[in-house]
Amino acid sequence: MxxxxxxxxxxxxxxxxxxxxxxxxxxxxxxxxxxxxxxxxxxxxxxxxxxxxxxxxxxxxxxxxxxxxxxxxxxxxxxxxxxxxxxxxxxxxxxxxxxxxxxxxxxxxxxxxxxxxxxxxxTHRDPFIVDQLARMRAARSVEELVEPLLRMWVDGPARTPEQVDPEVRALCHRLGTETISRHAKGWAxxxxxxxxxxxxxxxxxxxxxxxxxxxxxxxxxxxxxxxxxxxxxxxxxxxxxxxxxxxxxxxxxxxxxxxxxxxxx
Structure with missing residues (x-):
């Protein structure tokens, strides 16, 4: 490699x-x-x-x-x-x-x-996605940004976090937290x-x-x-x-x- x-x-x-x-x-x-x-x-x-x-x-x-x-x-x-x-x-x-x-x-x-x-x-029209995007706009911390992202793109509108493989969710939480902590300014x-x-x-x-x-x-x-x-x-x-x-x-x-x-x- x-x-x-x-x-x-x-x-x-x-x-x-x-x-x-x-x-x-x-x-x-x-x-x-x-x-x-x-x-x-x-x-x-x-x-x-x-x-x-x-x-x-x-x-x-x-x-x-x-x-x-x-x-x-x-x-x-x-x-x-x-x-x-x-x-x-x-x-x-x-x-x-x-x-x-x-x-x-x-x-x-x-x-x-x-x-x-x-x-x-x-265009995002799914009511669940639209709601999570609004939560992201109101976020005041990294965690408040990461959780709506996980809800949208890991859990999805048909599941609760508890219904998702915990290892998959933990990996996405860790990587998402690292990315947002490092690159939040670029997301503007x-x-x-x-x-x-x-x-x-x-x-x-x-x-x-x-x-x-x-x-x-x-x-x-x-x-x-x-x-x-x-x-x-x-x-x-x-x-x-x-x-x-x-x-x-x-x-x-x-x-x-x-x-x-x-x-x-």
């Missing part, structure tokens, strides 16, 4: 890479970090060049001090690593970044696996994005979408837009699972991931 930092516009991106073979890039959920991919990183390295990294304002990467673009950060990372074309595996924010990247540089994307995808241009800004919601038909590469059955209606809306408009999209729904599909159902997610990257060899 190798690790390092790549200079991007106004900051640096921390990354790790391992293995050899066709490239696969892992893009993590928002608020968390590349540590959510520990299992998949090890599995993929046996047959692929696998890359994972902390997005701007997350983990060990830089805090944004001005305008930034998550998909351009990804481009600069791949350029720095000498990777021209890759399979992108993204969850939530990571899927949002992957979609923007694929719309901007489609020739650089072999295929995509998108778990619980958000997308640029989406908004990244430059491409407005993907109405452009899904442009995603002509194979796209596999993984949806947790217990995710919010906002994510359901994005999934519907992708699977109806992207010409080569397929949907896999995992029962009794929320937004963080790879953390809650690692074995099932590994099966899906293996099928996707095997097709990309």
């Amino acid at each position: 190798a690790q390092g930092r790549i200079t991007v516009d106004g900051g640096e991106i921390h990354y790790e890479t391992a293995g050899a073979g066709s490239p696969v890039v892992l893009l993590h959920l928002g608020t968390l970090s590349m540590a959510t991919w520990d299992r998949e990183f090890e599995l993929l390295a046996a047959e692929h060049t696998v890359v994972r990294y902390d997005a701007r304002n997350h983990g060990q990467s830089s805090t944004a001090t001005g305008p930034w673009s998550n998909h351009d950060d990804l481009r600069l990372l791949l350029d720095g690593l000498g990777i021209g074309r890759a399979t992108l595996v993204g969850e939530s924010l990571g899927a949002r970044t992957a979609i923007d990247f694929a719309l901007t540089w489609p020739d650089r994307v072999e295929r995509m696996l998108l778990g619980g995808p958000g997308c640029s241009g989406m 800004g908004e990244p430059v994005e491409v407005g993907a919601l109405d452009r899904m038909a442009e995603l002509t590469m194979p796209v596999t979408v993984v949806l947790g059955e217990l995710d919010s209606s906002d994510i359901y809306d994005v999934v519907e837009r992708i699977t109806e408009d992207a010409p080569r999209a397929e949907l896999v729904t995992i029962a009794n699972t929320g937004h963080a599909v790879n953390l809650e159902q690692p074995d099932r997610f590994a099966e899906i991931l293996h099928a996707v990257v095997s097709n990309g060899r």
Whole structure:
């Protein structure tokens, strides 16, 4: 395994890479970090060049001090690593970044696996999500910021915290607390994005979408837009699972991931 930092516009991106073979890039959920991919990183390295990294304002990467673009950060990372074309595996924010990247540089994307995808241009309408966002705006401490994030993107609208695997929740609480403690100032800004919601038909590469059955209606809306408009999209729904599909159902997610990257060899 190798690790390092790549200079991007106004900051640096921390990354790790391992293995050899066709490239696969892992893009993590928002608020968390590349540590959510520990299992998949090890599995993929046996047959692929696998890359994972902390997005701007997350983990060990830089805090944004001005305008930034998550998909351009990804481009600069791949350029720095000498990777021209890759399979992108993204969850939530990571899927949002992957979609923007694929719309901007489609020739650089072999295929995509998108778990619980958000997308640029989406609107939050789910009453549960809207309520938690309001709680975040009123927060006066790190903990008051972290808990609504966990309620939205770990528990989801259909479960209480007690109904979620305590190890999954504890991991997300720890990573979320670390990210917010380190990068809260950068969250005041908004990244430059491409407005993907109405452009899904442009995603002509194979796209596999993984949806947790217990995710919010906002994510359901994005999934519907992708699977109806992207010409080569397929949907896999995992029962009794929320937004963080790879953390809650690692074995099932590994099966899906293996099928996707095997097709990309």
